[in-house]
Amino acid sequence: MSRPTLADVAARAGVSAKTVSNVLLGRRHVAEATRARVLEAVTEVGYTVNAAGRGLASGRTGRVAVVVPMIYQPYFAEVAERLILALAEHGLTTTLRIAHDDAAERDAVLGLTTPDVDGVILCPHGLSPEVLGDGIVPRPVVQLGGGIMPSFDCVIMGETEGFRSMTEHLLATGRKRIALIGTGPGGAPQGSRFAGYLEALTAHGIDLDERLLITGSDWDRRASGYEAVVGLLRTGVEFDAVMCFNDAMAVGALRGLRSHGLRVPQDVALTGFDDTAEVEFTSPPLSSVSPEQAQMVAATVRMLIERIDGYAGEPRVVRTGAHLVPRESSAPAESAG
């Protein structure tokens, strides 16, 4: 026997589905006799009001969509879990959606693939104002990570600060020729991570050598870190450190360096970003930057709830911090065993 529906109640009570709905939602203009008949039918039929029904009254479903490019990379798994738990603390349930490309992110933001939610939290991969276009954003959206989007609230990671600190850390250990493995169109690392690197070099009077800027073909995979190192070695350019845009690439880069007979940190220092659990147990353990996810998640959830509750001001930007986690992979070359 299938679960009883509103239509079953309506048929039993001899009224329209709309009338049943009005009774269940407590609307006042229903005749008393009709109300009694409907409530009796509800009991007889065994109908239970479900979350979807409640949503019709207030316009709210109590649900939020969290959109991530993937869950398999540790950074996204951790962020997704933190968001789900933080939202649960505010009585909100979460639908998790994986957006495989820019178009999917846009569809999620525009509400096409995220029906019946009160708001959307987006952890972007490639969404940009150009991709978003001029579609109307029908529900509150807050972006966690990525670049500033003029259309909605954003929490920006401390990437620039993190990369500046990491570059200065490497310079302080005596390294001078720091290769940067990252992402960016046109074959060179770009964006806020690159900006931090450049700031530190400039502050120390070191010229940028563009031959030290390498991109992998796929920004967040270990394989692309490996292939970038192979490419770097083939150019023959001299380098004494490799900074990677994230820990996953650094893991691949470590393998690339070791496969070509280079020891870390004795021959080359190596660093990542994200401070995932993995890099504490590589050989050697990898230096990284922690983007303070707890702070990012708290700011994101706070701003989303404010919007759901009716805050209608201009889009806001919150910048969170980042701190260095130095490990053996960037120890000074002389001190390493």
Place this chain on the structure above:
Amino acid sequence: MRDVAALAGVSLKTVSRVVNSEPHIRPETVARVREAIARLGWVPNGAARALRTGRTGVIGIAVAGLRRPYLAALVEALVTETDRRGLQAAVEPSHGDPARIRSVLDGRGVSYDGVVLIGDDGAGLPLDGALTDRPVVVVQGDEGDADLVVDDVASAMGMVTRHLAVLGRRRPLLLGGDRGADRGPRTPGTLAEPGAVTRAALAAAGFEAAVPVIRPDGEWDRAWGATAAVEALAAHPQTDALICVNDEVALGALSALAARGVDVPGRVALFGYDNLDDGWFTTPSLTTVDPGPARLARAALDLLGERIARTAPAAPRRVVLPVELVRRESTMGSPR
């Protein structure tokens, strides 16, 4: 929805079909409808539809957490698969709390059409018979009243032990116990001793029966693998192969052994399970078993779909899926 239809120049039915991702619609039509939806800022209202049909189009996925990479891989495969079927996935991390798991199960038929329960060791699944009332499929969990989808651990250990034999290793040690089979007295047909499945496979491959097993108090993670590997070799110095319950333990072991100058695989061969990406890039790279998360996800949702549609037989079903041994440097060595 009328406004969308008007703007796109199509019928209401066509708008509905695009929104429900039905097949066989011309791409230009889909594009026009989507553009109209975007321009008008219209959001399809599933709530009214759900009330009429009794279905929410949402599948609940109960998992202990997302931080164990093998769980994240499985959850990702499930979310991708639900999306492919035009459904939505609500992921609920329970952190082993029975109350949270129970609330997901009680949510079935109310906010979820069905639930996929990913059984993690120690999660303490509430098998109190309530599972049969609603659509639930268990993946990598206890056998009980619900449909179950598992990777073929027994076959995996057969492959592992035959590989060991060919490599001439004689003294294996189990770090962690059997993958997935050690779930205590509730699992029918499982021998009570830890590592029983692996030991049986070893015996079948001609090894001695007395194989040491080292078990953790807490999680099967890298930190435990690192300390356990060192303790294992100290307590059993004849060991020439470490069979780890999963890749995280193996990766922790590898890290600790490397830090102590222990040659892998020269001195001791190392096996993992899960085929995590990291194992491809360690030095040496990690021999492992691929449990096939995409296959598991497809099977789970096939079974769940039949339960939701009530076309499944009454008795719970058990689907055991094949796995693959991925042979890498931690057992085979690398060219010098």
